[in-house]
Amino acid sequence: MSHPPVEDQPPPTTVFPARAIHTLDLTVPSGSAIAVKDGRFLALGKTDELVDVYGGTVDHSLADKVLLPGFVEAHSHKDTGGIWQFTYVGFEARRGPNGRLWRGCTTFDAVVDRLREADRLLDDPGEPLLAWGLDPIFWPGERFDRRQLDAVSTTRRIFVAHSNMHLATVNSALMEQEGIDPDTVAEGVPKDDSGWPTGELQEFPAMALAGQTFRSFFGRTQSDESVLMFGQAARNVGVTTVADLGTSNLLDEAVVQQWIDIADETFPMRAAMFHGALMSAPDGDEACAAAMVDLKRRSTDRVRFGNVKLLMDGSIQGGTARLRWPGYLHGGPNGIWLIAPEQAAERIGPYHRAGLLVHTHANGDQAVDALLDAFDQVQTANPLPDHRHTIQHCQMTTPGQYRRMKALGMCANVFSNHTWFWGDQHRAITVGPDRAARMNAARTALDIGVPLSMHSDSPVTPLGPLHVAWAAINRQTPKGEIMGEHERVTVAEAMHAVTMGAAWQLRMDDVIGSITPQKFADCAVLEADPFEVDPAELRDIPVWGTMSGGVLHQGSPQTDA
Amino acid sequence: MTPGSVRLPLTVIGGYLGAGKTTLLNHLLANPDGQRIAVLVNDFGEIDIDGRLLDSATDHVLRLANGCICCSVADNFAETLETVRGFAECIDRVVVEVSGVGQPHKVSQWGHSPGFSPDGVVVLVDPLSILNRAVDPYVGDTVVAQVAQADLVVISRTDLASVDELEATEAWLDGVTGATVLRAPLPTAVLLGPAFRPLDLDHFPPARKVNHGSVAGGPQHADHVTISRRLDGPISRPSIETWAQSRPGGVVRAKGLVRVNDRPNDRTVLQICGSSTMVSVDGPWDDGEDAVVAIALPGTPRAALVKWLNLLR
Numbered sequence: 001m002s003h004p005p006v007e008d009q010p011p012p013t014t015v016f017p018a019r020a021i022h023t024l025d026l027t028v029p030s031g032s033a034i035a036v037k038d039g040r041f042l043a044l045g046k047t048d049e050l051v052d053v054y055g056g057t058v059d060h061s062l063a064d065k066v067l068l069p070g071f072v073e074a075h076s077h078k079d080t081g082g083i084w085q086f087t088y089v090g091f092e093a094r095r096g097p098n099g100r101l102w103r104g105c106t107t108f109d110a111v112v113d114r115l116r117e118a119d120r121l122l123d124d125p126g127e128p129l130l131a132w133g134l135d136p137i138f139w140p141g142e143r144f145d146r147r148q149l150d151a152v153s154t155t156r157r158i159f160v161a162h163s164n165m166h167l168a169t170v171n172s173a174l175m176e177q178e179g180i181d182p183d184t185v186a187e188g189v190p191k192d193d194s195g196w197p198t199g200e201l202q203e204f205p206a207m208a209l210a211g212q213t214f215r216s217f218f219g220r221t222q223s224d225e226s227v228l229m230f231g232q233a234a235r236n237v238g239v240t241t242v243a244d245l246g247t248s249n250l251l252d253e254a255v256v257q258q259w260i261d262i263a264d265e266t267f268p269m270r271a272a273m274f275h276g277a278l279m280s281a282p283d284g285d286e287a288c289a290a291a292m293v294d295l296k297r298r299s300t301d302r303v304r305f306g307n308v309k310l311l312m313d314g315s316i317q318g319g320t321a322r323l324r325w326p327g328y329l330h331g332g333p334n335g336i337w338l339i340a341p342e343q344a345a346e347r348i349g350p351y352h353r354a355g356l357l358v359h360t361h362a363n364g365d366q367a368v369d370a371l372l373d374a375f376d377q378v379q380t381a382n383p384l385p386d387h388r389h390t391i392q393h394c395q396m397t398t399p400g401q402y403r404r405m406k407a408l409g410m411c412a413n414v415f416s417n418h419t420w421f422w423g424d425q426h427r428a429i430t431v432g433p434d435r436a437a438r439m440n441a442a443r444t445a446l447d448i449g450v451p452l453s454m455h456s457d458s459p460v461t462p463l464g465p466l467h468v469a470w471a472a473i474n475r476q477t478p479k480g481e482i483m484g485e486h487e488r489v490t491v492a493e494a495m496h497a498v499t500m501g502a503a504w505q506l507r508m509d510d511v512i513g514s515i516t517p518q519k520f521a522d523c524a525v526l527e528a529d530p531f532e533v534d535p536a537e538l539r540d541i542p543v544w545g546t547m548s549g550g551v552l553h554q555g556s557p558q559t560d561a
Numbered sequence: 562m563t564p565g566s567v568r569l570p571l572t573v574i575g576g577y578l579g580a581g582k583t584t585l586l587n588h589l590l591a592n593p594d595g596q597r598i599a600v601l602v603n604d605f606g607e608i609d610i611d612g613r614l615l616d617s618a619t620d621h622v623l624r625l626a627n628g629c630i631c632c633s634v635a636d637n638f639a640e641t642l643e644t645v646r647g648f649a650e651c652i653d654r655v656v657v658e659v660s661g662v663g664q665p666h667k668v669s670q671w672g673h674s675p676g677f678s679p680d681g682v683v684v685l686v687d688p689l690s691i692l693n694r695a696v697d698p699y700v701g702d703t704v705v706a707q708v709a710q711a712d713l714v715v716i717s718r719t720d721l722a723s724v725d726e727l728e729a730t731e732a733w734l735d736g737v738t739g740a741t742v743l744r745a746p747l748p749t750a751v752l753l754g755p756a757f758r759p760l761d762l763d764h765f766p767p768a769r770k771v772n773h774g775s776v777a778g779g780p781q782h783a784d785h786v787t788i789s790r791r792l793d794g795p796i797s798r799p800s801i802e803t804w805a806q807s808r809p810g811g812v813v814r815a816k817g818l819v820r821v822n823d824r825p826n827d828r829t830v831l832q833i834c835g836s837s838t839m840v841s842v843d844g845p846w847d848d849g850e851d852a853v854v855a856i857a858l859p860g861t862p863r864a865a866l867v868k869w870l871n872l873l874r
Contacts, residue, residue, distance in 0.1 A: 283604070286608035
């Protein structure tokens with residue numbers, strides 16, 4: 001049966017009644033139904049009224065749900081999805097993009113059992129077993145090494161990345177195949193009393209000794225499957241837009257086309273792609289900026305180009321962030337510079353002058369000092385009134401630095417999840433309780449008037465804006481300490497930060513971030529109301545899924561494998 | 562010798578901004594001294610290539626008419642090394658440029674990757690600015706860590722610095738590093754190690770003077786002394802220890818590929834770069850000749866060098 005083509009037929013309007021709708025748009029903060037047309041919000045109001053005015057059909061499937069604008073994760077990485085191609089052996093339970101709950105492996109035996117199960121599922125004996133998430137910090141005084149992995153298999157190569165991705169443990173079969181033996185003298189390859197490497201490979205040069213297995217691990221997260229799983233992971237937690245912060249080399253046409261092709265109207269997620277210019281500007285920053293300007297024109301409704309990521313320093317828990325006096329509580333040396341302070345303005349300048357958006361990683365307070373010096377120079381030389389350059393992480397940024405950021409027109413994206421994932425370590429080991437209480441100072445940023453977002457840095461911590469918001473609102477550590485009660489924010493502020501706040505920093509607030517007519521019809525679809533539940537339980541709100549461009553995407557069914 | 566069985570020596574060149582790394586790399590590419598060098602850089606823009614000398618170019622690799630290649634360090638270093646490994650049959654060694662705030666010692670760990678062997682951490686120092694950099698609140702500790710973990714520190718811009726500045730720089734270096742400290746200009750073989758593949762030894766007559774191009778400008782340096790020795794067969798491990806401990810002053814580079822009598826089927830590598838001495842096994846013996854080559858500062862007595870190499874027995 002075929003229909004004659006009908007021209008000028010308007011696309012259908014669909015009205016979605018909901019239990020509650022929080023628009024995050026102060027003009028019309030709430031409503032009971034939305035009308036959606038052509039992938040965009042048409043109007044907000046009451047169901048009958050919307051049908052009267054706009055016609056169309058009523059879809060009751062969200063009638064008992066709570067709608068917020070789709071969450072925007074302004075700092076995440078592509079391997080958020082791809083990492084789940086590997087077997088998870090972390091201490092804390094996590095849920096994969098397909099909805100499977102991976103219980104935490106809290107003992108050595110649990111790790112071995114998990115790996116044995118994965119070994120049984122692999123048919124090809126030549127295929128390596130790849131796993132991730134191991135965190136020996138939870139077993140102080142005990143050693144997890146090749147002996148445990150040899151109990152899994154003496155023939156199959158096994159590569160287990162630790163949770164920080166800077167270390168790995170491998171088994172004897174892999175060591176034999178790659179020639180890792182007593183003659184291996186590389187730093188980062190510790191040996192036991194017999195002179196044999198223990199199987200632990202520390203940092204990338206040592207991990208790379210695992211040869212093809214190492215390359216499989218770090219290469220497989222570049223697959224199409226990886227991007228698709230990223231979309232699933234986002235949908236499951238109410239995220240409709242992510243920023244991919246420098247994980248993809250956008251000078252590589254294949255990577256660009258991969259994103260454009262995959263992110264069609266059926267894909268549940270939009271992405272703001274940030275080119276990792278720190279390492280990938282082989283012809284210099286001017287040439288790289290010109291390429292990004294060209295690429296920006298190829299942006300689609302779902303994939304935005306024209307953004308650049310740079311990095312100033314490392315991480316606080318890794319001891320590589322650059323700190324002001326008095327440095328690390330543990331007395332370790334100050335961290336590392338990834339860009340020389342005196343070169344920062346020179347590196348940022350070309351992107352700034354080209355009108356590109358620059359987001360720069362700076363964890364430590366000294367790194368932020370150097371970065372602010374650079375932006376001061378860049379802005380003074382070429383003032384742009386609305387650049388929205390953003391400092392990523394801002395973990396130790398002080399009130400004085402926030403005032404400078406305000407004066408320079410900069411935005412802050414704070415790493416709020418740290419209070420939960422490393423809060424106790426920051427109090428006891430890295431910076432001590434006083435500076436820990438001042439970390440990720442969302443309250444200060446807001447009070448000073450710095451545009452704010454907050455993030456997970458997934459997969460460093462799990463993707464999930466409700467958890468991020470919960471952390472910023474409660475600032476509770478696993479040991480039950482409140483880490484800086486004066487830096488807490490309200491539910492409304494946190495919800496704004498993970499929607500409009502993030503959209504602003506991505507220069508996408510005109511199309512996403514609130515439920516506002518004309519914007520893309522992107523919603524987080526929740527089973528409970530964040531403004532009604534006890535703020536201490538915000539992270540426990542079940543997420544039904546999302547609406548993306550007017551299309552409903554239900555989250556993966558949760559299974560407990 | 563089976564193809565690919567020799568590991569490519571990998572030398573790391575570090576030093577803070579303005580220390581002269583780019584000048585040095587360009588000089589090495591223009592004057593490779595008979596060695597086919599692969600230079601790994603972050604940014605092609607800094608490489609000064611005369612179009613006529615360019616043989617071919619792709620996104621990540623430039624091939625020069627003189628046999629050298631230049632690779633950009635793409636997204637990750639492991640991939641870049643994989644690319645370089647693809648050229649193993651047509652290059653002799655690898656030089657990696659480390660960013661001005663990078664830690665050369667850490668980067669040198671990549672030299673342990675399959676197909677490569679670490680061949681020294683060389684850090685350049687600008688005598689006109691180093692003393693100020695060393696007390697800079699942002700980068701002072703970085704600059705000190707760079708030279709502290711070097712094997713060989715090379716003072717650059719010796720033609721522009723005054724004697725006072727050079728001496729003050731040397732006095733400061735003496736307090737912060739155990740590395741061998743030399744003034745530029747220096748021959749390629751001192752910076753990167755001697756041209757050495759077992760099959761090349763026939764082209765490397767024993768005990769001759771080298772006549773290399775100079776590096777990083779300045780007056781022509783006096784000739785360094787190069788000496789080599791073929792060994793009669795496997796040597797004893799204690800003799801290696803004696804040899805390592807008896808190094809005459811003036812020796813700045815050495816390389817040996819030998820058999821040791823407790824491991825006669827393996828290739829043991831003896832290596833000196835500045836202050837560091839390394840003895841390692843990098844694979845099965847490949848029917849080449851047991852031999853060692855050393856380079857010493859101008860004026861080093863040849864008799865002392867001969868006597869020293871004869872300790873290996």
